[in-house]
Amino acid sequence: MEWTDEGIVLGVRRHGESSAIVELLTREHGRHLGLVRGGAGSRMRPLLQPGNSVTAGWRARLDEHLGMYTLEGTRLRAAALLASSHAVYGVTHLAALARLLPERDPHEDIYEMLLGTLDDFEDAGIAAVHLIRFELAMLTELGFGLDLENCAATGATTDLIYISPKSGGAVSRAAGEPWRDRLLPLPAFLREGEGGANAWSDQDLRDGFRITGLFLLRHVLEPRGQGHSDARDGFINAVTRRRTQAAST
DSSP states (O other): OEEEEEEEEEEEEEETTTEEEEEEEETTTEEEEEEETTTTSTTTTTTSSTTOEEEEEEEOSSTTSOOEEEEEEEEOOHHHHTTSHHHHHHHHHHHHHHTTSOBTOOOHHHHHHHHHHHTTOSSHHHHHHHHHHHHHHHHHHTTOOOEEEEETTTOOOSOEEEEOTTTOEEEEHHHHGGGGGGSEEOOGGGSTTOOOTTOOOHHHHHHHHHHHHHHHIIIIIGGGTOOOOHHHHHHHHHHHHHHHHHHHO
16 A cells, blocks of 8 residues: 655654654645654654655555654755744644644645645734634534534524534624623624724633633533643633734834
């Protein structure tokens, strides 16, 4: 068995004296592990950093075997990502989210979204918006998508400013007013046709992470006996600090 695919490095762990087991999210073969001979050495270390893009060749005698990887770097973005704390936390959290996907099951939309997120980490606010949208996409991919296009109470498609913490459905201003204290604010950048470039506040970002955090925990993490990664909190705190510093200069 063998194939060639493009992939993103999610993680690596040493195997034996000189080899490493590398975990990739690949476009056509999903989250996939393989052994890299010499992967524990200094020559391979710059390539095998989370967030880097590679061309991967995989081969094994049988499909169910771990198999061997040969890797060639195509975009080594890890060095730039390591330059800012929010990016370091963000890449670690993205890898943790990708590990929620079944192994060897292709998810091309998630792969494309991960690529776009990794390529847009320079601005902390934009990175936060991308990460919130990635968390929403993961909920959808895992079968727990939120309905943010129609009011859960009336079916209306406009003026959707709340979300129900029970159903995960959007709620319009009029329908939600009597229950506003029990509903979550739906930030503009998650509403269809609203929230263009930089059209979000720190509160919008907090509201977005509160929504995705609630439903990820309830539907995905807690049933697996897991909680949010420490990197998620680290990312949110680092983004807040970065934006506060930028606002004061």
